[in-house]
Amino acid sequence: MDHRKNPICDICGEVQDCFKRLKVLKVKGEKTYMCKSCYRDKRHNHRNVTKREFVPIIIEEKKEKKKKEYIPKRYKKKTNREVVQESEAPIKIKGAKIRKKPNKSYSYLTLQEKQMMYNNLKRKGMSHEEADEQVKEFCKALRQTKI
Ligand SMILES: [Zn+2]
Secondary structure (H helix, E strand, O other), X not given: OOOOOOOEXXXXXXXXXXXXXXXEEEEOOEEEEEXXXXXXXXXXXXXXXXXXHHHHHHHHHHHHHHHHHOOOHHHHOOOHHHXXXXXXXXXXXXXXXXXXXXOOOEOOOOHHHHHHHHHHHHHOOOOHHHHHHHHHXXXXXXXXXXX
């Protein structure tokens, strides 16, 4: 049907004065010509339908998105890896002091000190073997005592 020559509303069938009075609605390439009142009604209904059915869904989706995306600033800096490591660490008790392991620093004699001790013992009249043994024993005893 040629709407230019015969301006008829496709919905209510009312003949219009002029082609320009008709509104055109394109849906998937198919044109439907409507008079002003039909067009207004259709738009109105469509808007009501979208308001009733689609708007609440859209609002809920937006809310859920916001909930998922919201992370407090203090947690944002930590990466997932750091959080895992923290959980594996020993639990801190409030007010308790964690003792550090004492550094293993044993007292020892330098070579010169050993020689001095050896010479002193020899001067007192000890033999070579006795003096050597005594120095070694003294060093052993020193190694066992912690500072
Ligand atoms: Zn109409």
